[in-house]
Amino acid sequence: MKAVVMRNQTLVVEQLTAPQPAHGQVLVKTLACGICGSDLHMYHHCENVLSGFRNANIPVAFDPRQGLVMGHEYCAEILDHGPDCDKKLKVGTRVCALPFVISPTRFEHIGFSTPYPGGYGEQMVLAEPMLVAVPGDLPAPIAALTEPLTVAVHAVNRAQLSGEEVPLVIGCGPIGLAVIAALKARGVGPVIAADFSPARRALAEKFGADQVVDPAVNSPYASWLQVAAPSDYDMRSPLALLGLGRQPRPCVVFECVGVPGMIQQMIQHAPPRSRLIVVGMCMQSDQIEPLMALPKELNVHFTFGYTAEEFVHTLHALADGSLDAAAMITGTVGLDGVADAFTQLARPEQHAKVMIVHD
Structure with missing residues (x-):
């Protein structure tokens, strides 16, 4: 052969x-x-x-x-x-x-x-x-x-979404696009997506992202706050850190880039009590500052692979059109x-x- x-x-x-x-x-x-x-x-x-x-x-x-x-x-x-x-x-x-x-x-x-x-x-x-x-x-x-989409379906399942969240997808390569598709298939949103590439931002819109951000122009996290938080919410204030006063909708960030520095970037810029879902496979050593993550009570989930049930479900979702x-x-x-x-x-x-x- x-x-x-x-x-x-x-x-x-x-x-x-x-x-x-x-x-x-x-x-x-x-x-x-x-x-x-x-x-x-x-x-x-x-x-x-x-x-x-x-x-x-x-x-x-x-x-x-x-x-x-x-x-x-x-x-x-x-x-x-x-x-x-x-x-x-x-x-x-x-x-x-x-x-x-x-x-x-x-x-x-x-x-x-x-x-x-x-x-x-x-x-x-x-x-x-x-x-x-x-x-x-x-x-x-x-x-x-089916295989790459099931990776995304598994990541979304790992996020344990209730439906109240406003997801932020960092990176709109194939896995980021698949995460957007999986989120939209569940009816979760609005979904905010960020990528430096104009072509990939255009694809993110095709896949149903409700707001697409160029990180070179606007902070994805500031864009998230505009959508998900009350106008008087200041994520850097003591009240926000303690969970007092009016609160934003829950934040779930899907990291779909896989290069050093991305996890630390999420830790630094995500609001308190966010869920950070690491989907991108970083092949190099990386560093984080736990002192930033601890008082914000961030949950960091690493996700890899999928189950057989998720694989079968994804293939059939592609076939019946519920996942496009x-x-x-x-x-x-x-x-x-x-x-x-x-x-x-x-x-x-x-x-x-x-x-x-x-x-």
């Missing part, structure tokens, strides 16, 4: 031996696969990322010298079943799948695993219990958005265009989500 292989800090199209399904596994043909921000991080900072995973006891590891076929946001078609499969989903069924192979002694993350190549290849081996049939005629590129994310896809490429897409994705004015579409 053809596949895009990350090798020696390059992306090259190679001919590889097609994978073979083992017990309880299925062989699939990749139909579409999204390029994820974590793929970009892995490409540019592979050794740092793997070292951080080791230090955090996260069971994602591979030898980059052997070459890696990335891709964990995919839609595929079943070609064959390995031994001991129940075959409830027949050959020809289009599927999405949680990108994991799990046993009592082993965990492999498809797309970040040497034995299990991801959706940057023409074929994959997936664990049968992780498969979810794609409903109806949902296009494969839209179905492939088609505008996230701003470009499509074949395998030969992946390396150039990585370069383009470094410039936020050009793209949000680039989808690899297989012939």
Whole structure:
């Protein structure tokens, strides 16, 4: 099969031996696969990322010298079943799948695993219990958005929203856009979104953000106060710190950037008793000042991944139209265009989500 292989800090199209399904596994043909921000991080900072995973006891590891076929946001078609499969989903069924192979002694993350190549290849081996049939005629590129959208759905679930909150989304890349979509699907709002990129601010409006802010011109947090707080509320006053007097609606900030300094920025500028939901995956060391967070009684939630139930729910929400994310896809490429897409994705004015579409 053809596949895009990350090798020696390059992306090259190679001919590889097609994978073979083992017990309880299925062989699939990749139909579409999204390029994820974590793929970009892995490409540019592979050794740092793997070292951080080791230090955090996260069971994602591979030898980059052997070459890696990335891709964990995919839609595929079943070609064959390995031994001991129940075959409830027949050959020809289009599927999405949680990108994991799990046993009592082993965990492999498809797309970040040497034995299990991801959706940057023409074929994959997936664990049968992780498969979810794609409903109806949902296009494969839209179905492939299930994985990143479920990350956002999980983050919104972690926020434990009551419906009274005014959310602030910092960063309108694919995950920030997905968070906006998940919030609007729940009827939570108004939603305020902030990004330096005009193109991404325009996408945030398409996804339903009620107010879009350019941080170079206006503080997102000042904009939040104008929407959510009484006119006489001063978040820096002793009364605000103690929760006395007229109060704003609850503040929930979703950090969807993932660069050093963002958590500290939220701690410094969010009003007292805010919930700070860290969704962006920062791959470097960072610093915060707890002395700022303590008297403000801030809750900081880190969010990662999702549950199987959330994954299934998100796929069906895409199919029935209750979750609309088609505008996230701003470009499509074949395998030969992946390396150039990585370069383009470094410039936020050009793209949000680039989808690899297989012939």
